[in-house]
Amino acid sequence: MSNVRLEKIEWTLERHDVLIQTSIKSLASINANLQQMKWFGIGAVVVVVANQFGLSTFLRLIGI
Numbered sequence: 001m002s003n004v005r006l007e008k009i010e011w012t013l014e015r016h017d018v019l020i021q022t023s024i025k026s027l028a029s030i031n032a033n034l035q036q037m038k039w040f041g042i043g044a045v046v047v048v049v050a051n052q053f054g055l056s057t058f059l060r061l062i063g064i
Contacts, residue, residue: 050056
């Protein structure tokens with residue numbers, strides 16, 4: 001292979017590496033957001049269930 005072709009391949013690989021690293025950071029951010037949404041949803045379900053069973057009144061009585 002010629003040097004020009006090898007340099008082009010190396011440049012392409014470096015660019016792909018940068019894109020992969022950026023994608024990994026984006027996926028980590030998306031994962032963190034999904035975790036927050038999951039816990040928000042679980043909290044909402046707990047509140048609804050507590051209201052159904054009257055636990056919220058009990059918790060208000062003890063000061064929580």
